[in-house]
Amino acid sequence: MDKLRAIEIFRQVAEMGSFYKASKILGITPQATSKAIAQIEKHLGTKLLYRNTRQCRLTEEGERFLLEVTKGVSLIENAWEQAHELSSEPRGTLRVTCGLHFGRTVLLPLIDQFQQRFPRIEVELYATDNFVDLVKEGIDVGFRNGLEPSGNNYSQRLFDLQMLACASPDYLRRYGIPDTYHDLSAHTCTGSRQINSGRIEPWEFMENGELIFHHVHSRFWVSDSEVETEAVLRGMGIGLLANLNVAAHIRSGKLVPVLCRYLSHRYGVYLYFPGGKKLSDRASRFIEHARDELLGSSSFQFSVDQLQQLQEKFKLELDGTK
Incomplete structure (x- = not known):
């Protein structure tokens, strides 16, 4: 018995509540459908469906079996999807939000680099200095300056906002x-x-x-x-x-x-995205790109020693002109 094929037939029958309708969708005869269900029941040693001439419904054991196989099928489908994403070029629209100045000075060059690497990804940038609810606005990734974003978000401090x-x-x-x-x-x-x-x-x-x-x-x-x-x-x-x-x-x-x-x-500069939600491949790749470029960036941060050295350099120049 092909167990995966038999499970597919069982799930279709359970969903349609009819051997005939399930057979039509699957492209097989009602007899083949009935035989597959009978093989599963024989293998498991329990009855999964109550049948009559017009419809069928799940037994208690059938409901439990459907719940468990559905979980397994979801895992298999996720594995297929992830493998496909890894083997194919990412595409689609990525929606990003950030502050106005941050968008101009920091994020625009970052997006330019990202789209050169992934030319089939389109980016929609929502630049605003107001706080944005990512889930409500359908945003994939956000950047925020100031205090750490609250709510049901995953956030990471990229560098200090000094x-x-x-x-x-x-x-x-x-x-x-x-x-x-x-x-x-x-x-x-x-x-x-x-x-x-x-x-x-x-x-x-x-x-x-x-x-x-x-x-x-x-x-x-x-x-x-x-x-x-x-x-x-x-x-x-x-x-x-x-x-x-x-x-x-x-x-x-x-x-x-x-x-x-x-x-x-x-204060800090934070990257954040919705928690409890599977990220698209394009969002995951953009987050990875942003972290690589900005995490702990020395382009904007100064240590106290660096600032004091710059001030002392000016003082020496000032003394030299007196």
Whole structure:
């Protein structure tokens, strides 16, 4: 007896409740269907179906048997699907969400590289600074800056989102370098205002392991981080800006880090995707690609020592011009 074929016939009969209908779908005669069921019952030593001339229904033993074989068939189908995915080129639409600035500066190059490797995968990028419910919006993979995403999601911190106090070289030449965050009261600072609440964000520092929220008096407030970055580059004041916005400017010398020893590590850049759900092959491959490129990335992160070295380099240049 071909057990797999016999199980297929049994499941079809159980689903249709009729030998005749099941036979028609399977492309065999009702006699062949009846024979296969009889062979299973003989092999198991129990009756699986109550029969009459027009329909049939499962016995208690038949219901238990159907439940168990269905589990086994699902495992086999999953194995086939996984093997097919491994042997075939991934394709289809991948839906990704992230913040606006992150999309422009970080994710766009990442997606470009990914699509060069997998040209049959289409990517739809939903760029927004609002939190996105992945399941509700049908999103495969998300990226979020700040605190770890909550809810029924799997998330991984890729690297620190560092808030860096910095200023232009021209500003620091004119007004000096603050030594502690208390010195900011004697400086011009830029500020960030929340769009929804209108609240001005306090500056965050870490001192002796304690998180400090320090309110600075700002002459210029803005609700957009890129505009604030541009203001600091123009010498309009000292700003507390995310490393995603200013890392390249700090490395190039267009901005100088200050108050380096107070660096906080509270925030992060997170990759997240729906928990309790089987990922598509294209989503799995994109997640792997993102981890390879971004996990622990040194492109945006600085150690306290690195920041202090950059500040000391500027101080030496400043002393040399006096």
